[in-house]
Amino acid sequence: xxxxxxxxxxxxxxxxxxxxxxxxxxxxxxxxxxxxxxxxxxxxxxxxxxxxxxxxxxxxxxxxxxxxxxxxxxxxxxxxxxxxxxxxxxxxxxxxxxxxxxxxxxxxxxxxxxxxxxxxxxxxxxxxxxxxxxxxxxxxxxxxxxxxxxxxxxxxxxxxxxxxxxxxxxxxxxxxxxxxxxxxxxxxxxxxxxxxxxxxxxxxxxxxxxxxxxxxxxxxxxxxxxxxxxxxxxxxxxxxxxxxxxxxxxxxxxxxxxxxxxxxxxxxxxxxxxxxxxxxxxxxxxxxxxxxxx
Amino acid sequence: xxxxxxxxxxxxxxxxxxxxxxxxxxxxxxxxxxxxxxxxxxxxxxxxxxxxxxxxxxxxxxxxxxxxxxxxxxxxxxxxxxxxxxxxxxxxxxxxxxxxxxxxxxxxxxxxxxxxxxxxxxxxxxxxxxxxxxxxxxxxxxxxxxxxxxxxxxxxxxxxxxxxxxxxxxxxxxxxxxxxxxxxxxxxxxxxxxxxxxxxxxxxxxxxxxxxxxxxxxxxxxxxxxxxxxxxxxxxxxxxxxxxxxxxxxxxxxxxxxxxxxxxxxxxxxxxxxxxxxxxxxxxxxxxxxxxxxxxxxxxxxxxxxxxxxxxxxxxxxxxxxxxxxxxxxxxxxx
Numbered sequence: 001x002x003x004x005x006x007x008x009x010x011x012x013x014x015x016x017x018x019x020x021x022x023x024x025x026x027x028x029x030x031x032x033x034x035x036x037x038x039x040x041x042x043x044x045x046x047x048x049x050x051x052x053x054x055x056x057x058x059x060x061x062x063x064x065x066x067x068x069x070x071x072x073x074x075x076x077x078x079x080x081x082x083x084x085x086x087x088x089x090x091x092x093x094x095x096x097x098x099x100x101x102x103x104x105x106x107x108x109x110x111x112x113x114x115x116x117x118x119x120x121x122x123x124x125x126x127x128x129x130x131x132x133x134x135x136x137x138x139x140x141x142x143x144x145x146x147x148x149x150x151x152x153x154x155x156x157x158x159x160x161x162x163x164x165x166x167x168x169x170x171x172x173x174x175x176x177x178x179x180x181x182x183x184x185x186x187x188x189x190x191x192x193x194x195x196x197x198x199x200x201x202x203x204x205x206x207x208x209x210x211x212x213x214x215x216x217x218x219x220x221x222x223x224x225x226x227x228x229x230x231x232x233x234x235x236x237x238x239x240x241x242x243x244x245x246x247x248x249x250x251x252x253x254x255x256x257x258x259x260x261x262x263x264x265x266x267x268x269x270x271x272x273x274x275x276x277x278x279x280x281x282x283x284x285x286x287x288x289x290x291x292x293x294x
Numbered sequence: 295x296x297x298x299x300x301x302x303x304x305x306x307x308x309x310x311x312x313x314x315x316x317x318x319x320x321x322x323x324x325x326x327x328x329x330x331x332x333x334x335x336x337x338x339x340x341x342x343x344x345x346x347x348x349x350x351x352x353x354x355x356x357x358x359x360x361x362x363x364x365x366x367x368x369x370x371x372x373x374x375x376x377x378x379x380x381x382x383x384x385x386x387x388x389x390x391x392x393x394x395x396x397x398x399x400x401x402x403x404x405x406x407x408x409x410x411x412x413x414x415x416x417x418x419x420x421x422x423x424x425x426x427x428x429x430x431x432x433x434x435x436x437x438x439x440x441x442x443x444x445x446x447x448x449x450x451x452x453x454x455x456x457x458x459x460x461x462x463x464x465x466x467x468x469x470x471x472x473x474x475x476x477x478x479x480x481x482x483x484x485x486x487x488x489x490x491x492x493x494x495x496x497x498x499x500x501x502x503x504x505x506x507x508x509x510x511x512x513x514x515x516x517x518x519x520x521x522x523x524x525x526x527x528x529x530x531x532x533x534x535x536x537x538x539x540x541x542x543x544x545x546x547x548x549x550x551x552x553x554x555x556x557x558x559x560x561x562x563x564x565x566x567x568x569x570x571x572x573x574x575x576x577x578x579x580x581x582x583x584x585x586x587x588x589x590x591x592x593x594x595x596x597x598x599x600x601x602x603x604x605x606x607x608x609x610x611x612x613x614x615x616x617x618x619x620x621x622x623x624x625x626x627x628x629x
Contacts, residue, residue, distance in 0.1 A: 054533045058524075059420055081537070088535015101526035105548050105623065114544075119535040163530075176533075 004072045006032045006174050006206040007053065012066030013289070014052060014230075022061060023048055024231040024285050030223075032173065033204040035197075037217040037238070039253070040227030046210045047096075048230070050176035053208070054087055071173060088119045092167035094177040094196070098159035098184070102151035109147030112166040120170055127169075134165040137202075138195055157188040161195065168199050175200075177209045181216065193219060214257050218242055226250050229282050248274045303616075307609045314605040315367075315598070319360050322597050329376050329592040350376065363598065372602075373595035377588070382599040386581065390603060391474035392462055393573065393580035396503070397566050399477070399496055401558075403504035404565075408511030413547070415512065416519035417538050427512065434509035439568040443502035443575040450498060458495040460577045467491060499576040503568050507561050514557055518550035552623055559615030563608045 007030040014023040023045050030036045038046040051057045053068055055075070068075045070090060075083055095101035102111055109131070116127035135143035138161040151159060160180065167175050177196060181189040197220050200207055209221055217224055217238060224241050226234040226249065234247040245251045252270040330346050347353045351362060366373060372382035415427040437445070451459035463469065463476060467488065471479045477496065480489040522528055523538075523546055531541045570582035577583070581600055588596040 051529075056529045056532050084532075084535050084537060087533060091533065093530055093533040095526045095530055097526055101530050103527045103531075103545050103549070106545075114536075115534040 005029045005069070006034070006071060007208065008067075008069040009049070009053070010067050010069075012049070012052060012063065012068065014048065014057070014061050014063045017060055017062075021286065021289070022230045023052070024229065024282070025066070025289065026227075026230070026232055028225050028232065028235065030174070030206050030208060033206055034223060035200060035207045035209055035221040036223045036225065037209045037211060037221035038225050038227060039211060039214060039217055041212060041253075043229075044227040045230035046212070046227055047178050049227075050093075050178050050208055050210050053174075054091060054093060054176055055083055085119070088115060089170065090172055091174045091176065092170065092172040094160075094164055094167045094175060094180040096179040096182055098156050098163055101163055102159055104151055106150075107147065108149050108151065108154070108162055112147070112162065112169060115166070115170055130169060131165065134169055135162070137168075137199065138162070138165045140165070156184055157192065160184060160188075160192050164192070164195060164199065168203055168205065171203060172205060174206045174208065177207055179210055179212070181213075182211075196220070214254060226253065228278050231282060231285060233278070233281070249278055303613065307613070310609055311602065311605055315364065315602060316360070318598055318601045319363065320356065322592075322594055323356060323359075327592045329594055332592050333376065363595075367602070372599040375588075375593055375596040377591035377593040377596070382595050385584070385596065386599050386603050388474055389579065389581040389584050392476070392578065393566070393569050393582060395475060395477045396496060396500055396573070396578065396580055397562070397569055400500040400503035400565055401507070401562055403500050404507035404511055405558075407504065407508035409515060411508070411512040412515035412519060413539075413542055415516040416523060416542055416546070419520050419523075424516075427516070431509040431513045434505045435513075437506070439502050439506055439565075440571045440575055442505050443499060443572050446498040446502055447575075457497045458491075459498065460495075462492070462495050462579045463488075464491050464495075495576075495578070499569075499572045499578055502572050502575075503565050507558070507565055510561055511554060511558060515550055515554045518553050519546050522546040522550050548622065552619065555615060555619055555622070559611055562611050566604065566607055566611075 007028075009029075010027045012023055012026045013021055015021050026045075026049060028036065028049075038049060040046050048057065048061065052063060053070070053075070057063070063076075070086065073086060075086075078086065102108070109128075112131050113124070113127040116122040116130065117124055122130075131147065132143050135146060140146050140158065140161055146154065146158070146162065154162065164180075180196065181192050184192060193216060196207070199205070200220075207220075209216075211217060221238050224234075224236060224238050225232045226241075226247065228249055234241070234245070234250050236246070241250065242254075245254060249270070252268075252274045256268045256270060330343055330350070330352065333346065334342060344353070351359055354362070363373060370383065372386070374380065375382050375385055378385060411427050411430075415424045418424050434442075446457075447459050450457045458464070469476065469488070470483070470485070473479060477489065477492045480486070480492055519542060523541065528541050528545055531545050532538070536544065569580060570585055572578070573580045573582040574586050581603065585597070585600045585604075587593075588600060
């Protein structure tokens with residue numbers, strides 16, 4: 001039974017109303033407990049994949065082809081209600097911007113426990129003791145005070161800790177982490193990243209980790225998919241990818257990563273020849289592609 | 295801190311009311327029409343006219359008249375109505391409850407129509423349902439309240455006569471009420487027969503007043519809801535497993551209510567203004583109906599009294615909106 005991947009995406013394509021594809025036949029597999037990073041520049045469709053899995057794509061984006069299997073269950077075959085229940089029970093999201101991801105007019109406590117109580121049917125006392133423990137795990141010092149706070153009374157780092165605690169609260173099998181450190185201060189970024197890595201190990205949760213930061217990829221993930229224009233251009237084990245990147249775009253991305261050791265070095269743009277090659281690949285993929293059910 | 299803000303608020307309220315008093319006092323005296331001429335039969339002598347002018351203090355200068363009147367108001371004496379020959383304050387207080395009941399009932403109706411439509415429209419955003427709601431809102435907004443009144447009279451008074459079209463209560467009924475708040479009292483005393491009669495009279499004027507406001511509420515609230523439903527915390531709520539309706543009701547509605555509330559406050563004052571014509575249309579015995587009579591009769595003290603009461607209502611509504619706003623928004627409460 002352990003052979004079933006936690007998440008399997010095959011041949012997933014999604015389009016805008018104009019018919020342009022934002023995801024181009026994406027396939028990827030995440031084993032239970034594995035951290036799989038999605039890297040790529042802005043607009044490469046990294047976040048789209050996470051949103052497609054969780055069923056929260058913008059209304060303008062339509063999935064036209066492909067399958068998503070969560071622990072062997074085909075998501076597309078479920079009724080909206082059943083799908084919601086499954087997503088709510090088995091997955092969680094760590095959002096990008098902790099400043100907008102908490103409801104400003106509700107206290108922290110109910111925002112973390114509502115899933116446990118309202119969706120999973122836990123008793124209030126069980127949910128609360130779980131939350132206390134998790135807030136402790138994410139190193140929030142006064143959990144009793146924090147749960148009574150409104151979001152605006154907490155710092156960005158604190159809010160992201162709260163959201164991480166909320167994500168792990170129901171012991172999900174899969175967490176989509178959508179650039180969870182991008183909106184944070186550099187010093188806080190490191191702490192938050194360490195925290196996610198620690199919790200991931202302890203809880204054995206698989207994570208689909210969306211980021212544009214190759215440094216983060218190297219630290220946290222076992223596997224990487226490199227995206228360009230909604231297309232997976234390279235998928236590899238993280239160590240293998242950093243040792244020997246195969247695709248010219250991956251190599252260019254690595255070269256473009258700024259080094260903290262030499263902050264004054266000029267940033268390298270991706271080489272024009274590489275981009276031309278990518279454009280060719282995208283055109284090639286689109287020529288061959290016909291939607292199965294348009 | 296809170297006390298200071300409250301005092302500052304009271305002061306601005308008084309200044310507003312004073313300004314209104316000055317403007318009304320001057321305007322109705324500058325406008326053509328002489329109350330004394332309206333009172334006397336044709337052929338009255340100049341002597342009679344002069345005597346009456348002196349009696350009502352109209353022979354003094356405008357400034358003198360104003361301060362005499364203001365001094366009276368400060369003591370609770372709003373003067374005597376020229377046309378009805380009764381104390382203005384008791385006349386106004388007698389009619390005010392009828393208008394308040396109508397306005398509040400209309401406001402509740404507007405919310406009862408507008409809020410569910412906004413929730414439905416936000417949930418079905420981008421579909422034909424939302425488009426239909428937009429069209430309905432446009433229609434409700436582009437027709438003013440008094441025209442809605444005529445349409446409703448035609449529909450539910452003449453074609454399908456289900457509601458009363460005239461007055462506040464059927465004249466044959468015995469009214470056991472101690473106050474002028476008939477509807478509240480009928481509910482309080484569990485006299486549902488009277489309540490039914492009162493509601494039957496109030497329904498159409500209230501609906502006429504409510505429809506434009508309902509459209510505004512539904513349009514603005516829907517827009518705010520749609521914006522909030524794209525925010526991260528709404529997305530997060532969906533991932534938690536909450537349905538779209540639950541996300542709207544639990545997460546979005548309260549935050550979306552804030553901008554809507556401000557507008558409802560402003561619009562509610564317009565609605566109170568709208569009662570003047572709508573009450574006339576339905577012969578509803580409220581303050582607005584009396585205001586029109588007062589203007590027709592050039593009843594200066596009565597007009598002044600009514601306008602001042604209307605102004606007080608507007609100011610109080612705005613105060614209520616600010617307080618509710620602070621209660622809904624934790625950032626304001628703690629800040």
